[in-house]
Amino acid sequence: MWKPSERIKYKPSPGVWPSAAEAASSVLFQPLSYQALALENRTWVPAMVPWRAEESGEVTDDNVDWYGRFARGRPGAIVVEATGIRDVPSGPLLRAGDDRFVPGLARIAERVRAESDGHTRVYIQLIDFLAVRRRPDPGKYFERHLAIRPEHLQALGVDDERAARARFAELDDEALRQVLDAREYDALARGYRERVTDTHLPHIADLPNVLPDLFAQAARRVKAAGFDGVELHYAHAYTMASFLSATNTRTDGYGGSREARVRLALQIIDAVRAEVGASYTLGCRFLADECIDGGSTVEDACVYGVAFARAGLDFLSLSRGGKFDDAKQPKLGEAVYPYTGRSGYECMPQYISDERGPFGRNLQAARAIRAAVREAGFDVPVVAAGGIHNFEQAEAVIDSGAGDVVGFARQALADPDWFEKVRQGRGGEVRLCEYTNYCEGLDQKHKQVTCQLWDRLDDGKPCTMTHDGKRRLLAPDWS
Ligand SMILES: Cc1cc2nc3c(=O)[nH]c(=O)nc-3n(C[C@H](O)[C@H](O)[C@H](O)COP(=O)(O)O)c2cc1C
Numbered sequence: 279m280w281k282p283s284e285r286i287k288y289k290p291s292p293g294v295w296p297s298a299a300e301a302a303s304s305v306l307f308q309p310l311s312y313q314a315l316a317l318e319n320r321t322w323v324p325a326m327v328p329w330r331a332e333e334s335g336e337v338t339d340d341n342v343d344w345y346g347r348f349a350r351g352r353p354g355a356i357v358v359e360a361t362g363i364r365d366v367p368s369g370p371l372l373r374a375g376d377d378r379f380v381p382g383l384a385r386i387a388e389r390v391r392a393e394s395d396g397h398t399r400v401y402i403q404l405i406d407f408l409a410v411r412r413r414p415d416p417g418k419y420f421e422r423h424l425a426i427r428p429e430h431l432q433a434l435g436v437d438d439e440r441a442a443r444a445r446f447a448e449l450d451d452e453a454l455r456q457v458l459d460a461r462e463y464d465a466l467a468r469g470y471r472e473r474v475t476d477t478h479l480p481h482i483a484d485l486p487n488v489l490p491d492l493f494a495q496a497a498r499r500v501k502a503a504g505f506d507g508v509e510l511h512y513a514h515a516y517t518m519a520s521f522l523s524a525t526n527t528r529t530d531g532y533g534g535s536r537e538a539r540v541r542l543a544l545q546i547i548d549a550v551r552a553e554v555g556a557s558y559t560l561g562c563r564f565l566a567d568e569c570i571d572g573g574s575t576v577e578d579a580c581v582y583g584v585a586f587a588r589a590g591l592d593f594l595s596l597s598r599g600g601k602f603d604d605a606k607q608p609k610l611g612e613a614v615y616p617y618t619g620r621s622g623y624e625c626m627p628q629y630i631s632d633e634r635g636p637f638g639r640n641l642q643a644a645r646a647i648r649a650a651v652r653e654a655g656f657d658v659p660v661v662a663a664g665g666i667h668n669f670e671q672a673e674a675v676i677d678s679g680a681g682d683v684v685g686f687a688r689q690a691l692a693d694p695d696w697f698e699k700v701r702q703g704r705g706g707e708v709r710l711c712e713y714t715n716y717c718e719g720l721d722q723k724h725k726q727v728t729c730q731l732w733d734r735l736d737d738g739k740p741c742t743m744t745h746d747g748k749r750r751l752l753a754p755d756w757s
């Protein structure tokens with residue numbers, strides 16, 4: 279992963295933990311209600327992909343146990359991992375692209391309700407993504423994948439496709455950069471990746487026609503599965519964030535100006551709302567800042583936040599960065615991973631950091647977006663996250679106007695009982711996340727995600743293990 283050049287090391291701080299009475303009267307543990315959103319308290323576990331689904335996209339027992347384990351800590355809400363709206367092969371990631379996924383998804387919602395005694399709301403994040411191929415072997419790329427163009431023949435001084443392919447294989451990197459165009463070179467160096475601006479491809483041109491209904495049908499299914507609400511994934515490296523991005527130059531009314539870039543996101547909100555109804559919780563996660571050259575900034579996010587609030591969303595969840603644009607070159611045969619560049623660092627900042635540190639890097643932007651939304655007259659709750667691990671930080675998120683709800687992703691992974699421990703005045707027993715990003719490294723390798731603080735602990739009780747039998751899949755119980 280990219281690291282800031284300053285390389286300052288940070289340690290998480292427990293801060294001062296509250297007594298049970300102090301926790302009970304804190305803002306963090308007060309209920310929150312807005313339109314269809316009703317939380318018992320303002321703690322939130324944002325979406326985290328654990329790589330536990332079947333290759334077919336079906337829910338496994340491991341998925342159900344994973345969310346059940348989070349629910350035992352009784353956070354205000356859990357957002358189930360990014361779940362695909364299409365029924366297309368995408369590895370062991372959850373899908374909601376067909377009615378056959380409903381019974382499996384229902385098991386997750388039921389388990390969260392049962393383990394939390396109904397105290398935790400369970401939402402699910404719905405995602406669309408475009409094709410990303412692995413970085414090819416150069417020989418195969420020139421032999422099979424590269425479409426030979428007349429310009430190639432001319433630049434290489436050859437007459438036919440076969441000769442061009444053979445000649446390409448002999449060129450060094452500098453020569454290749456001159457003969458290939460930017461996209462062809464990128465496909466060679468990092469693997470082919472579709473963009474929302476590839477409107478010469480019919481299925482990409484058609485995205486505004488198909489996505490509203492795909493999201494709406496997926497939302498219908500997860501509602502039928504018993505989820506309390508839906509979070510539309512408009513963040514990071516995926517289709518909808520790419521539409522919102524300042525790098526979106528589509529000329530069909532869905533790119534260019536901010537108004538055009540946000541148009542599809544609003545059409546999807548309308549389509550989903552029409553399907554699920556006004557009393558069903560509907561929110562979205564989007565970027566406070568893309569953190570890439572030429573990308574959308576907090577000014578864009580303020581405009582989007584107001585537009586989403588006006589469209590009637592029940593919550594706005596903010597993330598940061600996590601783009602393909604500045605991701606590191608993958609190894610041969612591996613796919614580019616959107617959390618390896620500077621923007622990836624901004625999304626999941628690590629303990630080795632710069633003077634701003636890894637704790638609360640998104641809060642300044644979140645405060646500005648929330649203020650813009652309030653100024654426009656909307657009270658929609660904002661979920662702020664990023665490096666929050668102690669009670670004082672969490673309270674400060676709300677007190678300082680950066681958010682109404684506090685997201686704890688890696689901290690909840692390190693200790694799913696954070697919420698219950700703090701509520702009971704036993705914060706001193708919290709296992710603090712060290713922000714090493716070991717978990718994120720597993721995600722990058724598409725391995726079952728666990729936390730290094732507990733995955734080798736043996737509490738003497740039986741526990742399911744990772745495929746290689748070395749790591750436990752769930753945090754040990756708090757006793
Ligand atoms: C293993 C892992 C998987 C993640 N998967 C998702 C995801 O599916 N959707 C999403 O919006 N964010 C995802 N994230 C980002 C987190 O939700 C969160 O925004 C980020 O970790 C920063 O918050 P934190 O500092 O509290 O961990 C993931 C993070 C981790 C560590």
Ligand code: SF4
Pocket residue numbers: 688689691692710711712713714715716717718728729730731
């Ligand atoms: S592995 Fe555990 S301690 Fe390390 S960043 Fe992830 S959750 Fe935190």
